[in-house]
Amino acid sequence: xxxxxxxxxxxxxxxxxxxxxxxxxxxxxxxxxxxxxxxxxxxxxxxxxxxxxxxxxxxxxxxxxxxxxxxxxxxxxxxxxxxxxxxxxxxxxxxxxxxxxxxxxxxxxxxxxxxxxxxxxxxxxxxxxxxxxxxxxxxxxxxxxxxxxxxxxxxxxxxxxxxxxxxxxxxxxxxxxxxxxxxxxxxxxxxxxxxxxxxxxxxxxxxxxxxxxxxxxxxxxxxxxxxxxxxxxxxxxxxxxxxxxxxx
Ligand SMILES: [Cu+2]
Numbered sequence: 084x085x086x087x088x089x090x091x092x093x094x095x096x097x098x099x100x101x102x103x104x105x106x107x108x109x110x111x112x113x114x115x116x117x118x119x120x121x122x123x124x125x126x127x128x129x130x131x132x133x134x135x136x137x138x139x140x141x142x143x144x145x146x147x148x149x150x151x152x153x154x155x156x157x158x159x160x161x162x163x164x165x166x167x168x169x170x171x172x173x174x175x176x177x178x179x180x181x182x183x184x185x186x187x188x189x190x191x192x193x194x195x196x197x198x199x200x201x202x203x204x205x206x207x208x209x210x211x212x213x214x215x216x217x218x219x220x221x222x223x224x225x226x227x228x229x230x231x232x233x234x235x236x237x238x239x240x241x242x243x244x245x246x247x248x249x250x251x252x253x254x255x256x257x258x259x260x261x262x263x264x265x266x267x268x269x270x271x272x273x274x275x276x277x278x279x280x281x282x283x284x285x286x287x288x289x290x291x292x293x294x295x296x297x298x299x300x301x302x303x304x305x306x307x308x309x310x311x312x313x314x315x316x317x318x319x320x321x322x323x324x325x326x327x328x329x330x331x
Pocket of ligand 1: 149175176177230231232235236240
């Protein structure tokens with residue numbers, strides 16, 4: 084009641100400045116929309132192309148913590164995730180996906196005034212309410228899920244969101260691609276040390292130029308080689324060492 088009276092009084096006294104403030108807010112919202120169009124994290128996901136659902140629970144604990152519970156937010160680049168979010172707490176909570184920087188900035192703004200986020204990367208839920216966010220994580224990196232209602236972040240209401248550089252896509256490329264062989268001539272074999280010296284052409288799998296190098300090779304592989312032999316092989320970096328893992 085007190086607030087209402089104050090607002091009315093202000094509006095009455097300074098109707099022109101209040102109108103100006105409204106225009107200013109409009110400008111701010113437009114700038115914010117632009118930000119989200121090119122979000123570092125990715126873009127709103129297509130509900131028909133969800134790869135995986137992650138269940139999330141927002142809740143307070145008896146000892147005053149506020150938590151975002153659920154499995155690790157460990158995501159593969161390119162994945163579209165449906166976050167099924169349930170507020171099991173007694174208070175209202177948010178679930179905002181963004182960069183840590185953006186979240187910190189929004190948190191600061193929310194400390195000054197209670198803004199309700201209504202962007203595709205965020206949702207606000209009353210006690211007992213369910214909701215969902217569907218998001219396509221287009222870029223690798225570390226992001227954050229957080230509740231930005233004043234005091235909640237500080238009480239523990241944030242979680243790291245890790246987006247790993249597309250191993251899924253890399254795996255698929257490997258499986259689909261024909262095995263590529265590099266060529267070379269065996270110069271020297273040191274079976275005891277598990278090393279072979281090969282004068283090779285371009286290493287097609289590691290994208291390295293022609294030269295003579297020492298490779299690791301296991302016993303079985305070395306058994307197939309003899310000095311002076313021309314070979315076609317697949318090289319790989321195994322524990323940091325150039326290794327011949329396959330031969331024709
Ligand atoms: Cu909260």
